[in-house]
Amino acid sequence: MIALSLRHVSKRFARNAQPAVNDLSFDLPAGQILALVGPSGCGKTTTLRLIAGLERPDRGEIFINGRLMASPQVFVPPERRGVGMVFQDHALFPHLTVFENVAFGLRGKPRAQVRETVNTLLEMVGLQALAGRYPHALSGGERQRVALARALAPRPVLVLMDEPFSSLDADMRLEMREQVRGILKEMGATVVFVTHDQEEALFMGDCLAVFNSGRMEQIGAPEAIFHTSATRFVAEFMGDSDFLPGVAVEGGIHTPLGALFQRHPLPAGTPVEVALRADDVDFVPAAENANAVIVERFFRGAFHVYRLRLDSGEVMHAFKAHTLVLPAGARVQARISAEHPLMVFPKGQ
Amino acid sequence: MQVSLRPSAPSFSPRLAFAAGLVGLFVAVPLIYIFVRALGADPADWQRLLQTRLWTLLGNTLRLAAAVTAGTLVLGVGLAFLTERTDLPGRAFFRWALALPLAIPPYIGAIIHLALMRPRGGVLPQALESWLGYAVPLPSPLGFWGAAFVLTLFTYPYVYLLSGAAFRSLHASLEESARTLGRSPLQTFWQVTLPVLRPGLLAGALLVSLDILAEYGTVALLRYETFSSAIFVQLSGRYDRSAAAVLSGVLVTLAMLMLWGEVRAQGQARFTQMEGGWRPAAPVALGRWRLPALMGALAVSAASLFVPLGVLTAWSVQAFADADITAAVFRTGSQGFGNFALNSLWTALLAAVLAVLLSLPVALFARRSPGRFSHFLARLCQVGYAIPGVVIALSLVLLVNRFLPFLYGTPLVVVMAYVLRHMPQAVRASQSALSILSPTLEEAARTLGRTGAQTVLQVTLPLILPGLLAGGALVFLTSLKELPATLLLRPAGFDTLAVRVWMWATDGFYLQAAPAALFLVLISIAPLAFLLRREQMFR
Known part of the structure; x- marks a missing residue:
């Protein structure tokens, strides 16, 4: 069943020439977590706010559980959409206790039922003991969990999360996202999750949508996004790829690091770029036949990352076991070591 | 940490815009009326004032x-x-x-x-x-x-x-x-x-x-002699409203220039x-x-x-040591100390409540629908700073006489003057209280099933209440101290503490004035202490 559906949604803010969201369409099946990821200003938060009803789309339709929520003619206000939202700054009501915050969305229910629901949720997020506290007396992680409990309490059709971990410390962030993912999966919630951190998106999402300047570049499973990026932007943003220029030839690509034999649909002679990750490149120290020089070495514990400058001018990165230590300035012979097909993009895409 | 303070989704509410517009009209009318009267004054009056007093003043x-x-x-x-x-x-x-x-x-x-x-x-x-x-x-x-x-x-x-x-x-x-x-x-x-x-x-x-x-x-x-005292003399002694209007027009122009500079400096x-x-x-x-x-x-x-404080206390002690003066303090004609204190308190309190209530639609409108019109209204509500008490009095005397004759000669005109004069303090307090409120709080209430109006009542108002109270305390404090507009607008026999202190003291009855003055200072300390406690300096 499709819980959320967007059809050709566009939104442009006054005083901005570029639309914040441009002709966006996707479907999200119930029970899945969709992570919207992209650099800041790419339109992912606007998308979330459009779904919540905090912004009106200029064009297109938004359906939640098959009901039309927004179109040029129709606009259902946020309070009647049945969505739960977790805000970046958590937005806990400072004049209400933890209990009252979580109960805020349960208005009109019998008192006993409210107490039971709130207690169940607080137990789930592990905050029963703090029910009587006010938000200012909570730590960042506790606030985060209250915000989640509050959004989940009215049993929303859809949970929307806007960079919920960005205000937490790095180690707290790792701990919280595991907990939060566990809770969301346990509840079987349908979630749209916004982040600018690709690692967080890979961790949280059952499904990923990569945004760039108002457009969705690719949507799909995390593995697909990572290994078969649809565009150069996705490969660059999700995979920390370097790009090696080359020319398409019959049955392969000609590159400064030698020929690459793999099938591709491009006509011969097309200028291309090959996406290379640090594990796709290898090198050996060489006095003769060297084609690159070591610029810098970064120690990463179990391995080193070397930054190489090819004689043709490009900068590449390569992983090496921690046993081999070479100084900056050393001449090396680099090659493509990948044993899987690499992503190739026509130049200028 | 990256927290976006984007304004909440611009939502235009016609009711709110209408209420804010009415408030803007209310504060603008006295100002416009002064200019109309000043420009419409007899050219002979202008001539006379330009040749004689205007430059000295x-x-x-x-x-x-x-x-x-x-x-x-x-x-x-x-x-x-x-x-x-x-x-x-x-x-x-x-x-x-x-x-x-x-x-x-x-x-x-x-x-x-x-x-x-x-x-x-x-x-x-x-x-x-x-x-x-x-x-x-x-x-x-x-x-x-x-x-x-x-x-x-x-x-x-x-x-x-x-x-x-x-x-x-x-x-x-x-x-x-x-x-x-x-x-x-x-x-x-x-x-x-x-x-x-x-x-x-x-x-x-x-x-x-x-x-x-x-x-x-x-x-x-x-x-x-300054503009204010000259206008006061024209209004109370000679009763020359035309000359008063001319002087007021010049004074308000001067004040508006300063206010314009102040608003700009505030922005920076x-x-x-x-x-x-x-x-x-x-x-x-x-x-x-x-x-x-x-x-x-x-x-x-x-x-x-x-x-x-020491002199007022010493005088008060002397006053109470003398039976005649004590009697005079507590009874002047049919009125006594209790009446003055009560008059001061209820007019200042009513003005504070009204100013805060009127400031709310303007501040909410400016926040919800940021734009030229709402911005203009918020600025318009600052003009009270630039209209001295004597000018407000002149304007209200003329306006109320002409359009609201049933109000003339009631203490409500005094309250109206306080509200007009001190509205800027209330508007600023409400605006700053709203500005530190994260818009996501209101959005969270919306996603949790509250309508716009319910959100204001259940989330916005409880959270900005301390800020509103501070605005009210400021209006209360400055209204208690207000003198010229009260002197000119009060109905016969309606004396506040400020008025009584002034009348006794200018007649030379210092001892008699002292207890009222001391009481006025002491009740002013309460709202002032509340305001100071909100400042980081006093924690």
Whole structure:
């Protein structure tokens, strides 16, 4: 069943020439977590706010559980959409206790039922003991969990999360996202999750949508996004790829690091770029036949990352076991070591 | 940490826009009416005033405003530096002692300094003469220097509080980085600290100037003629409304220019505001300047707080020791002390409640639908600062007589004057209370099933209540102290504490006036203390 559906949604803010969201369409099946990821200003938060009803789309339709929520003619206000939202700054009501915050969305229910629901949720997020506290007396992680409990309490059709971990410390962030993912999966919630951190998106999402300047570049499973990026932007943003220029030839690509034999649909002679990750490149120290020089070495514990400058001018990165230590300035012979097909993009895409 | 403070989704509510528009109309009408009357005055009146008084009045008023502004800047910034950034002994005590003169209306201060220093018959000259056996010439509190001295003493706390808050909110790292870039402490103060504080200080100085333009009681008592006192004379004595309208038109134009500058400076001050991560800068060691600094701070707080309070207390004790005076205090005709106090309290309280209520639609509208119109309305509500009490009185006399005759001769006209004059304080308080409210709080309430109106009632209002109370306290405080508009607009027999103190004191009945004045000061301290406690400086 499709819980959320967007059809050709566009939104442009006054005083901005570029639309914040441009002709966006996707479907999200119930029970899945969709992570919207992209650099800041790419339109992912606007998308979330459009779904919540905090912004009106200029064009297109938004359906939640098959009901039309927004179109040029129709606009259902946020309070009647049945969505739960977790805000970046958590937005806990400072004049209400933890209990009252979580109960805020349960208005009109019998008192006993409210107490039971709130207690169940607080137990789930592990905050029963703090029910009587006010938000200012909570730590960042506790606030985060209250915000989640509050959004989940009215049993929303859809949970929307806007960079919920960005205000937490790095180690707290790792701990919280595991907990939060566990809770969301346990509840079987349908979630749209916004982040600018690709690692967080890979961790949280059952499904990923990569945004760039108002457009969705690719949507799909995390593995697909990572290994078969649809565009150069996705490969660059999700995979920390370097790009090696080359020319398409019959049955392969000609590159400064030698020929690459793999099938591709491009006509011969097309200028291309090959996406290379640090594990796709290898090198050996060489006095003769060297084609690159070591610029810098970064120690990463179990391995080193070397930054190489090819004689043709490009900068590449390569992983090496921690046993081999070479100084900056050393001449090396680099090659493509990948044993899987690499992503190739026509130049200028 | 990355927190976006984007405004909530612009949502235009016609009802809110209409309410805000009505409030804007309410505050604009008296202003427009003054200009209409001033421009519509008989050209002969203009001619006469231009040839005779106008230039003298303009010179007098500007000279006084400039002198007092300069004086308050020196005293205010200097004392704030001493209590916030140095090792001055007794800083916690001085913080209060230097802020509390705000509870003493300047005309009460003038009464006391006049009684003490008057060239003939003043307490100090007499005491000196009887002690030394011959008369010693002392500086007179009358005229320009007297007025400048008294007004500086009783308005510097505005600048003191503003610059004190600024000194405290300034990041220590800002000055520390100037030091590491090779500036001495003194160079750092002139090249970094003051420039950063400048927009805030400029705004404070212009507010003081606006206050001086509006001041009536002090200049009248100390016999220094400014626009305000000249208009007052035209209105009460000669009853020449046409001349009063001409003078008011010029005065309000002058005030509007200053207000325009103040609003601009406020805007700039917002950009230089420092937030978060505050850590106190190391206090400057005064060394051998410790004693002179202490003496200076003591002298200022003595002249502006302890001497006035002491004199009022002494007079009150004397008044109650004398059965006749006691009887006069508690009964004048059919009215007594209780009536005056009650009149003061209910008019000021009603004005505070009304001003806050009226400020709400304007502030909410400006926040919800940011745009030219809402921005204009919020600015329009600031004009009360630029309309001195005498001008509000003139405008309301004419307007109410013509359009709302049933209100004429009721105390409600007085309340209306308070609301119009002090509306800017309420609007600013409501706007700043709303501005620190994260828009996501309202959005969260919407996603949790509340309509726009329910969100305002259940989330917005409870959260901005402290800010609204502060705005109300400020309006209450300034309304209690208000003199000229009350004198001109009150119905016959409707006396407030301020009016009674003024009438008794100008008739020379100091002892009789003292208990009412002391009571007025004491009830002003309550809202003032509430306001000061909200400041970081006083925690």
